[in-house]
Amino acid sequence: MQSAEVEDLHLRCADAKAKAATAQEQVAPLVARVKELEEELARVASDHDAFRSWAGEAMTSIKALVGQLGTEQGVHQLTKGALDEALKVAEASRTEAMVCRGKAEELEGEASKAAEASRVEVQRLKEKAKASQVEAQCWREKAEASRVEARRWEEKAKELETEVIRAAETSVAVQAVLETEIGEHDALKSATRTTCEALEVEGFQSGSSLGSRLIALSGQARERLRGALHTGVKRALAVIASHYISVDLKAISDGYVLPDDDREADEEVVKLMEAAEGLGTALAKLFKEEVVPPTPSADAGGPEP
Structure with a gap:
């Protein structure tokens, strides 16, 4: 019975290890996905910063062109066209930046969700591993108690064996005394019969x-x-x-x-x-x-x- 309990304990520990390995395999793709999302978010942020830098440069150029507007009419028209073009580019950049920002926020949400799911799964696996450790400790304590009980029964069996040997030796001695008593009794009977017959x-x-x-x-x-x-x-x-x-x-x-x-x-x-x-x-x-x-x-x- 003890060996069956210990074997069951080994099987449960092996099962827990297999489940932990499976969970790690499931978490690994999530961690890779989170890393990809973080890299993409960094890239979008870098592009957004580049667009903002370009827009700043465009605004600087526009301001320079506006300064020269009073002196050069032709330049004014050119500047106006450039300004319109810059405004369009700035608006497009702003729109693209908003799209990128939304996409980044979406990616950040997905990354947060994936990280939270990973954290929950890791926490669940940790709790399950802890429960498995507690159960394994419980089975180890039961196995130790069973070994102690087995040793106690072995000692009791040895004591009983010693008592049986002592009882057998006593029985042999009693048998010898009994045989002696029977012989003396028979001799006494014979002597009594002889005496009765003689008298x-x-x-x-x-x-x-x-x-x-x-x-x-x-x-x-x-x-x-x-x-x-x-x-x-x-x-x-x-x-x-x-x-x-x-x-x-x-x-x-x-x-x-x-x-x-x-x-x-x-x-x-x-x-x-x-x-x-x-x-x-x-x-x-x-x-x-x-x-x-x-x-x-x-x-x-x-x-x-």
Whole structure:
């Protein structure tokens, strides 16, 4: 679109130049005609001055002849004839001068009209050339604005291209993170399924979701921990009863026998736990196989499809 506007501007400028050249060609004959009229007017004025000079000389001659009229009668008649002839010539010269003057005035009017027409045409061409210059300046400003707008869109396109590249790189990174998350999720599903199968979690189905499996596993683990706690306490009471036949198991089931002061009670509990640490570990080993489930093998199951 910009190239079309610039091409249109070039065509208009060429058209204006052609019209200016045509106007100059039209004005040239008018200028030549005005020059011819001025030359003819100068020639007529020169002839008029010559006639006036000749008439002055004739009048001088007549006056000289009139001076000699009193002395010479024959000369008087001759002078009278010459005077009549001079008067006729003067009248003819005056008439011709008036004709030349009228013709000169007519030529001067034509020259004035031609000059005025030339001036008007030149003024019109100047105004048209000025308008063409203004229009060309307007088109140049539009072209410059179009170039600025094009540069702005090019910069915006480069920014968008940079954003697209950055988004593509981010997408690749997100895809890698997503694939890692999917792998970890699959591994977690496999580990959860293996753990559920090893612990024989009730309500577990092969097609159940990971969330439902974890909830079932959590409940089962709580039940197993509660069962292990009960089994351990019962086995410990049974061991005590086997060593001391007259022991009061009911009193033992009420818990520690501690001082009333809370601080002293806590210190006493710590001492009892430290004393029972190693012996308790040895006793727990006797009931490990009964309470703790066996460790699942490494290839017990892979990730579900």
